[in-house]
Amino acid sequence: MSPDSKKLFNVLILGISFMFIFTAFQTCGNIAQTVITNLNSTDFHGSGYTSMSVIYGVFSASNLISPSVVALVGPQLSMFISGIFYSLYIAVFIQPSTWSFYTASVFIGIAAAVLWTAQGNCLTINSDENTIGRNSGVFWALLQSSLFFGNLYIYFAWQGKTYISEGDRRTVFIALTVISLVGTVLFFLIRKQEDTKAPGEEDSTNEIHGDSSSARNKLMRAVDAFKRSIKLSFTKEILLLSVTTAYTGLELTFFSGVYGTCIGAVNRFGSEEKSLIGLSGIFIGVGEILGGGIFGLLSKKSRFGRNPIVMLGIIVHFIAFYLIFVNMPSNAPVAPMEGTDDIAYMIPSKEVAIFCSFLLGLGDSCFNTQLLSILGFLYSEDSAPAFAIFKFVQVLQTPVWLHGMMAGQPRCAAFRQRESVFGC
Numbered sequence: 001m002s003p004d005s006k007k008l009f010n011v012l013i014l015g016i017s018f019m020f021i022f023t024a025f026q027t028c029g030n031i032a033q034t035v036i037t038n039l040n041s042t043d044f045h046g047s048g049y050t051s052m053s054v055i056y057g058v059f060s061a062s063n064l065i066s067p068s069v070v071a072l073v074g075p076q077l078s079m080f081i082s083g084i085f086y087s088l089y090i091a092v093f094i095q096p097s098t099w100s101f102y103t104a105s106v107f108i109g110i111a112a113a114v115l116w117t118a119q120g121n122c123l124t125i126n127s128d129e130n131t132i133g134r135n136s137g138v139f140w141a142l143l144q145s146s147l148f149f150g151n152l153y154i155y156f157a158w159q160g161k162t163y164i165s166e167g168d169r170r171t172v173f174i175a176l177t178v179i180s181l182v183g184t185v186l187f188f189l190i191r192k193q194e195d196t197k198a199p200g201e202e203d204s205t206n207e208i209h210g211d212s213s214s215a216r217n218k219l220m221r222a223v224d225a226f227k228r229s230i231k232l233s234f235t236k237e238i239l240l241l242s243v244t245t246a247y248t249g250l251e252l253t254f255f256s257g258v259y260g261t262c263i264g265a266v267n268r269f270g271s272e273e274k275s276l277i278g279l280s281g282i283f284i285g286v287g288e289i290l291g292g293g294i295f296g297l298l299s300k301k302s303r304f305g306r307n308p309i310v311m312l313g314i315i316v317h318f319i320a321f322y323l324i325f326v327n328m329p330s331n332a333p334v335a336p337m338e339g340t341d342d343i344a345y346m347i348p349s350k351e352v353a354i355f356c357s358f359l360l361g362l363g364d365s366c367f368n369t370q371l372l373s374i375l376g377f378l379y380s381e382d383s384a385p386a387f388a389i390f391k392f393v394q395v396l397q398t399p400v401w402l403h404g405m406m407a408g409q410p411r412c413a414a415f416r417q418r419e420s421v422f423g424c
Contacts, residue, residue, distance in 0.1 A: 004131075006191055007126040007127065007131070007135075008126075008131075008135070009191065010122070010126040010190045010191060011123065011126050011127070011135045011138055011139055012138065012142070013186060013187075013189045013190050014119065014122055014123065014126075014139060014187075014190060015138060015139040015140075015141070015142025015143055016142055016183070016186060017079070017083075017183045017184070017186040017187050018119070018139070018142065018143045018146070018183065019142050019143060019145045019146050019149075019183065020146075020179055020180065020182050020183025020184075020186065021083055021086055021146075021180050021183035021184065022143060022146035022183075023145075023146040023149045023179060023183075024086075024087075024090055024176040024177070024179040024180035024183070025086055025089075025090065025146075025180065026146050026147060026281075027149075027153055027176055028089075028090045028093065028173070028176055050102070051101060051102065051105045054102060054105040054106060054109065055105050055106075055108055055109045055112070056109065056395055057109065058105075058106055058109025058110055058113075059109040059110075059112045059113050059391075059395045060113075060392055060395045060396045062109060062110045062112075062113035062114070063113045063117065063388045063389070063391050063392035063395070064226070064229065064388075064392070065113075065226065066113040066114045066116075066117035066118075066384075066388045066391075067117055067225035067226060067228070067229050067384040067385045067388045068223065068225045068226045069114050069117075070114065070117050070118045070121055070225070070384045071221040071224070071225040071384060072219070072221065075118035075119075075121045075122045075125075075384075076118075076122070076187055076188070076190055076192075078114050078115070078117075078118035079114075079115055079118045079119065079122070079184075079187045080184055080185075080187045080188065081111070081114070082111035082112070082114045082115035082118070083111075083115070083180065083181075083183060083184030083187065084111075084181075084184060085104075085107050085108050085110075085111035086108060086111060086112075086115075086180055086184070087177050087180040087181050087184060088104060088107070088108075089104040089105070089107070089108040090173060090176050090177045090180055091173065091177045092104045093169065093173040094169075094170050094173045094174055094177070095170075112395075113388070113391065116387065116388075116391045117384050117387050117388040117391065118384070119387070120372070120375065120376070120383055120384065120386070120387025120388075120390070121383045121384040121387065122190065123135060123136065123139060123372065123376060123383075124375075124376040124379070124380055124383035124387075125383070127376055128380075129377055129380075132372075132373050132376040132377050133295070133306075133369075133373045135376075136295075136369050136370075136372040136373040136376065137292045137293065137294075137295045137369050138292070138293075139292075139372070140288070140291075140292035140295075140365060140368060140369050140372065141288070141289045141291075141292030141293045142292075143292075144285055144288030144289050144292060144361070144365070145285065145289055146285070147281055147282070147284055147285030147288060147361070148282055148285035148286065148289065152278070152282055225384060225385060228382055228385045229385035229388055229389060232379070232382060232385050232386060232389060233389055237378060238386070238389055241371065241374065241375075241390075242389075242393045244310075244367060244371065245371060245390055245393040245394050246393055246394070246396075247367070248364065248367050248368060248371065248394055249393065249394035249395060249396065251317065251360070251363075251364060252364065252394070254360075255284055255357070255360040255361070255364070256284075258333055259280065259324070259356075259357070259360065260277045260280055260281065261332070261333055262324075262328050262332035262333055263276050263277055263280050263328075263332075263353055264276070264277045265329075265332045265333075265340050266328070266329065266332060266340065266348045266353075267340060267341050268341065268343070268347065268348045269348065269350050269353075276350060276353065276354070279354060279357075280353065280354060280357040281357070283354050283355075283357040283358040283361065284357045284358070284360055284361035284364075285361060286358055286361065287357070287358040287359065287360065287361025287362035287363075287364070287365065288361040288362070288364060288365045289365075290361075290362060290365070291361070291362045291363075291364075291365025291366055291369065292365050292369055295309055295365065295366070295369045295370075306370045306373065306374065309366050309369070309370055310366060310367065310370055312363075312366050313362075313363045313364075313365075313366025313367045313370075314363075316359050316362050316363035316366065317359070317360070317363035319359060320356045320359035320360050320363060323352055323355070323356050323359075324353075324356050325344070325345075326344055326345040326346050327344060327345075327346060327348055327349055327352045327353060327356070328344055328348065328353070329342035329343060329344050329348070330342070330344065371390065375387060375390055
């Protein structure tokens with residue numbers, strides 16, 4: 001197998017592994033609040049909202065140390081260990097208890113930071129300036145396939161269900177745990193690249209090779225990775241990219257949590273209002289997959305660079321947010337358990353709501369594929385610190401959104417049927 005073919009193979013395995021893990025994790029997130037609602041009549045008294053606040057708070061803070069972890073143990077092992085913690089979090093729901101639920105929330109926050117930093121490092125190592133755009137698109141399309149499969153399951157299997165029996169819960173979460181473990185094991189299929197640098201020349205490829213250096217040298221690399229993260233945080237390029245990165249964090253939280261809640265609160269959608277949440281997730285996934293695939297395939301053929309794709313994302317999201325503004329009642333995000341009968345500037349339309357879901361996914365893929373490509377291109381030798389900063393800025397927006405939208409609303413729509421902000 002040629003070096004280029006080996007790199008493409010690694011990118012495909014990376015994307016497929018993430019697809020398995022996040023198919024399980026996203027599905028877990030989408031049904032978790034319904035399960036928690038049933039469990040709250042027992043000795044379990046956990047809150048999905050509190051769990052998410054813990055996860056994203058720890059996730060954001062852990063990005064400060066994740067480059068050091070990746071430098072110390074290598075990206076492949078980092079992703080494997082992180083995948084184990086994702087699987088353990090899902091497994092908690094097989095026989096849940098309050099203490100294990102919140103403890104797992106802390107550990108998965110740490111694991112998420114390490115996982116995404118290692119992913120960015122691995123993607124960069126297996127790309128060059130000519131293939132980073134293609135590889136970013138391919139990875140993004142495979143990753144976002146998890147939205148399609150997970151929400152498709154919700155739409156058909158959970159349609160009309162308001163109560164989940166103990167047997168149903170155990171069956172579902174055992175299956176999800178196995179799916180997550182399959183994705184975790186697949187990380188071992190990623191093949192290590194040969195070091196093409198001159199002896200003694202420092203490069204981020206050392207982070208993926210995991211050579212047999214002494215413990216002292218590994219510790220020095222970990223400290224150096226932390227220092228590079230701090231130094232990169234204040235460069236002009238990172239500060240400029242942080243504006244777009246922060247926006248992707250805000251819109252991610254909106255479409256992965258708030259928008260589904262809005263759809264589920266509109267009584268004028270009739271008996272389909274709850275199943276439309278899953279259908280919305282499917283069409284978000286379709287937009288993400290379509291965008292990632294197209295932008296990956298066209299990356300070499302575009303004469304105008306990344307600007308047209310970013311501009312397309314701006315236009316698509318402008319249209320989506322405008323349609324949501326005129327279609328969704330203003331009190332939909334904080335409606336009571338019984339929903340809302342209000343209207344906005346038009347009679348709420350199911351077709352418009354689902355079309356907006358597609359636009360949200362398509363626009364999100366425009367921004368994220370290009371950000372991944374830019375970071376991999378500009379910071380090929382500092383990929384782990386660069387991607388850690390990227391995730392730190394992006395994820396930092398989620399606790400802000402959650403607090404601003406849901407504080408003081410214990411019976412708001414987010415606690416009605418699902419709490420699907422499990423997008424880390």
